[in-house]
Amino acid sequence: MAGALDGLRVAIIATNGVEQAELEQPRQAVDEAGARSTLISLSTDPIQAMNSDINKGDTFTPDAAISDVSPDDFDALVLPGGTVNADQLRQSGDVVSFVQAVFAAGKPVGVICHGPWTLVEADLVRGRTLTSYPSLRTDIRNAGGNAVDEEVVVDRGLVSSRNPGDLDAFCAKIVEEFAEGAHSVHDEGATAGAR
Numbered sequence: 001m002a003g004a005l006d007g008l009r010v011a012i013i014a015t016n017g018v019e020q021a022e023l024e025q026p027r028q029a030v031d032e033a034g035a036r037s038t039l040i041s042l043s044t045d046p047i048q049a050m051n052s053d054i055n056k057g058d059t060f061t062p063d064a065a066i067s068d069v070s071p072d073d074f075d076a077l078v079l080p081g082g083t084v085n086a087d088q089l090r091q092s093g094d095v096v097s098f099v100q101a102v103f104a105a106g107k108p109v110g111v112i113c114h115g116p117w118t119l120v121e122a123d124l125v126r127g128r129t130l131t132s133y134p135s136l137r138t139d140i141r142n143a144g145g146n147a148v149d150e151e152v153v154v155d156r157g158l159v160s161s162r163n164p165g166d167l168d169a170f171c172a173k174i175v176e177e178f179a180e181g182a183h184s185v186h187d188e189g190a191t192a193g194a195r
Contacts, residue, residue, distance in 0.1 A: 017084025081113025
């Protein structure tokens with residue numbers, strides 16, 4: 001899919017506790033497709049990635065702090081998982097506002113594992129079908145979403161997957177959806193699996 005995302009800017013929001021594979025593989029996928037990714041965090045201090053939530057991985061230096069960027073500067077968004085990462089991001093008003101603005105503009109979003117916690121906090125799952133790590137599915141349902149157990153789900157530009165085991169399908173689908181560009185916020189319907 002080289003060149004599929006030429007000229008697009010993709011925001012990736014993560015902080016300490018991010019699941020390393022869920023940060024690295026989607027970033028590599030969009031960059032290899034021609035996008036320019038930007039790692040955004042709560043500050044520009046290095047963040048500690050984790051493997052399986054409990055084993056320290058590498059550290060990553062963010063390209064920008066959330067307070068210094070605008071959703072208008074990006075064409076798409078990726079929210080990786082990691083329990084601690086997602087729990088911290090959903091408590092940031094700047095992150096929640098950024099994500100709400102991305103959704104309001106109909107821009108495509110990829111979210112995996114615990115990443116949907118931020119969408120729940122931002123009241124963005126209501127009326128949507130998505131998947132996640134199993135422990136979040138009750139939260140999604142309580143927030144008005146339809147939680148399913150599938151490898152990858154697409155609903156109006158929102159791509160979701162369950163865990164690192166789904167990364168190959170997730171990465172392929174975000175490249176496809178990001179290439180399609182903004183979706184009407186009134187589009188209907190979700191599709192599961194690869195189309």
